[in-house]
Structure formats: structure tokens, C-alpha cells
Amino acid sequence: MFEAEIKISLKKTVADPQGLTIKHALESLDFKGLNEVRMGKLVRIRLEAQDQAQAQDEVKQMCEKLLANQIIEDFSFKVEQL
Amino acid sequence: MFEAEIKISLKKTVADPQGLTIKHALESLDFKGLNEVRMGKLVRIRLEAQDQAQAQDEVKQMCEKLLANQIIEDFSFKVEQL
Numbered sequence: 001m002f003e004a005e006i007k008i009s010l011k012k013t014v015a016d017p018q019g020l021t022i023k024h025a026l027e028s029l030d031f032k033g034l035n036e037v038r039m040g041k042l043v044r045i046r047l048e049a050q051d052q053a054q055a056q057d058e059v060k061q062m063c064e065k066l067l068a069n070q071i072i073e074d075f076s077f078k079v080e081q082l
Numbered sequence: 083m084f085e086a087e088i089k090i091s092l093k094k095t096v097a098d099p100q101g102l103t104i105k106h107a108l109e110s111l112d113f114k115g116l117n118e119v120r121m122g123k124l125v126r127i128r129l130e131a132q133d134q135a136q137a138q139d140e141v142k143q144m145c146e147k148l149l150a151n152q153i154i155e156d157f158s159f160k161v162e163q164l
Binding site for chain 1: 101107115123126140144147149
């Protein structure tokens with residue numbers, strides 16, 4: 001069994017209104033010195049695979065085919081054997 | 083300047099319909115051997131702080147006061163100096 005932790009975030013050039021809203025909310029709670037807030041997604045997947053390489057490959061394909069919209073999002077992941 | 087990467091995920095005992103939907107979608111794309119898919123949030127915050135300890139403390143408070151709903155969510159974060 002393997003566990004993948006996938007981080008999906010908006011590309012730097014893409015506006016992030018959700019992040020901006022959270023930044024304003026934090027500022028209204030009196031947090032100071034905030035420079036930027038960016039929201040992303042975190043997906044944890046447990047899967048069966050023959051080995052680490054196969055698990056890595058499957059997860060990469062999942063990101064490319066479904067999880068990330070590569071026009072506006074970047075993804076990175078790590079896979080661990082459980 | 084510090085950058086915090088905050089991971090917010092549903093507690094293990096909380097049902098995750100969004101994760102389940104993604105699991106079904108992946109299966110319909112012919113990915114096999116999926117055991118569990120859980121969705122979470124990833125927040126990246128850039129902030130000014132006097133030192134690492136102050137940055138850590140601020141980010142912890144942000145999580146507790148706004149970012150995470152601790153009844154159903156767990157959070158973890160790491161802070162790096164830029």
C-alpha cells in the first residue's frame with residue numbers, strides 16, 4: 001500500500017480571489033504583516049501498486065488526467081510506502 | 083519575510099464526500115487499486131515577522147482562529163524564512 005500526498009496550487013500568474021478574501025479576513029482579525037495568501041488543494045490517495053515507481057507513475061497520471069487543471073494549476077506530489 | 087505552508091485536512095472520523103466523488107471519477111477513468119481519497123486544503127501565506135518563532139506563533143493563531151475548523155479538521159504547517 002502506498003500513500004500519495006498531492007499539492008495542487010494556482011500558477012503564480014493566476015489571480016486567486018479566494019486567497020485574497022482569506023487575506024482580508026485575517027487582516028480584519030488584526031493579523032499584521034501579511035504579504036500574500038494563496039489557496040490550494042491537498043489530495044491524499046491510498047493506493048495499491050506493485051512498487052514505488054508504479055505508484056508514482058499512477059499518481060502522476062491521476063494529476064494530469066483529472067486532479068489538476070494544468071492550464072492554471074501546478075501540482076507536486078510525494079509517494080510513501082505504508 | 084517568511085512563507086508558511088499550511089495543510090488542513092478532515093479528521094479521520096469525518097466523512098469526505100468530495101474525496102469519495104474524486105475516487106469514483108478516478109475509477110471511471112480506469113485507475114485501479116484505489117483505497118481511499120481524501121481532500122484537504124493547502125494555504126500558503128507570506129508574512130513579515132521578527133523571527134521564526136514569531137512567524138510560527140502567528141500562523142498557529144491564524145489556523146486556530148480562522149483557517150481550520152478544529153471540530154472537524156486537523157492542521158499542520160511549516161514555516162520557512164525566505
